[in-house]
Amino acid sequence: MQSKATTVEQYVSELPADRQATINALRKVIKKNLPKGFQECMGYGMLGYVVPHSIYPAGYHCNPKDPLPFMGLASQKNSINLYHMGIYAEPKLYKWFTEAHAKASPKKLDMGKSCVRYKKAEDIPLKLIGELASKMTPKEWISLYESAFKKGGTK
Numbered sequence: 835m836q837s838k839a840t841t842v843e844q845y846v847s848e849l850p851a852d853r854q855a856t857i858n859a860l861r862k863v864i865k866k867n868l869p870k871g872f873q874e875c876m877g878y879g880m881l882g883y884v885v886p887h888s889i890y891p892a893g894y895h896c897n898p899k900d901p902l903p904f905m906g907l908a909s910q911k912n913s914i915n916l917y918h919m920g921i922y923a924e925p926k927l928y929k930w931f932t933e934a935h936a937k938a939s940p941k942k943l944d945m946g947k948s949c950v951r952y953k954k955a956e957d958i959p960l961k962l963i964g965e966l967a968s969k970m971t972p973k974e975w976i977s978l979y980e981s982a983f984k985k986g987g988t989k
Contacts, residue, residue, distance in 0.1 A: 836878065836879025836880070837876075837879045837880065838879070839876060840876060841876060842861075842874055842875070842876060842881050845876060845880070845881055846858060846861075846881075849909050852955065853909045853914065855955070856909075856914055856955040856958065857881070857907055857909060857914065859955075859958075859960060860907055860914070860916070860958065860960070860963060861874070861881070861907070863960045863961070863963055863964040863967070864883065864905065864907075864963065864964065864967045866964060867964040867965065867967040867968040868883060868905075868967045868968065869968065869970070869971040869972065871885065871889055871971065871972035871973075872884065872885060872904060872905075872972055873885075873886045873901070875901070877900065877901075877903060877906070878903075878906065879908070880906045880907060880908035880917075881906065881907040881908070882903055882904075882905065882906045882907075883903075883904050883905040883906070883967075884900075884901035884902055884903050884904055885901060885902040885904060885972045885975060885976060886901045887901055889972055889976075890902045890972070890976050902975070902976065902979060903919060904918075904919055904920070904970075904972075904975055905917060905918050905919070905967065910951075912953060913944075913951040913952055913953050914951075914952050914955065914958065915949050915950065915951050915952075916949070916950045916952075916963065917948050917949050917950075918931075918948055918950070918966060919948050919975070919979075920969065920970045920975060920978070921948055921950075921966075922947045922948035923978050923979065923982045924970075924978055927966075927969060927970070930969075931962075931966055932945070934962055934965070935950075935959065935962060938959035938961070938962040939957060939959045939962075941957045
C-alpha cells in the first residue's frame with residue numbers, strides 16, 4: 835500500500851486521524867533523536883530518513899539518483915511499520931534492539947529483516963524508537979552500508 839504523496843505533509847494528511855497521530859508521534863521522537871545529517875523526505879511511497887546527496891553524493895546503489903535510505907515509516911493496511919536499515923546491517927544493534935524491545939513492550943516483537951510492525955499504536959515503545967534512532971550517525975551508516983551492501987558484503 836504505497837502512497838503517491840510527494841511530501842511528508844501530504845502523506846500524513848492523507849492518513850486516517852488515528853494514524854496521523856501515531857505517525858506524528860513517531861516523527862517527533864525520531865526527529866528529536868536522529869543524529870544531525872539525516873534528512874526527512876518521501877521515498878518508496880513512505881516517509882523516510884535518508885543521507886542526502888550533499889553528504890553522500892554516490893546515493894543509493896540500486897538507483898544513485900536516490901539518496902541513501904536509512905529509516906522509514908509506513909502506514910500499512912494492518913500495521914504501522916518502522917524500517918531501520920541499521921538493524922539489518924549491524925548484528926550488535928539488532929541484538930540490542932530485540933533485547934531492549936522485550937523489556938520496553940509487553941507485546942511480542944513482530945519483525946522482519948529491517949521492518950518492525952505494530953498493529954496497535956499503544957504497542958509502540960516511542961522512547962525505545964527514539965533511542966534506536968540515536969544509535970547511528972550518517973557517517974557510521976555510510977561506512978556500514980559501503981562495507982556490507984555496496985561492495986557485495988554478506989547482507
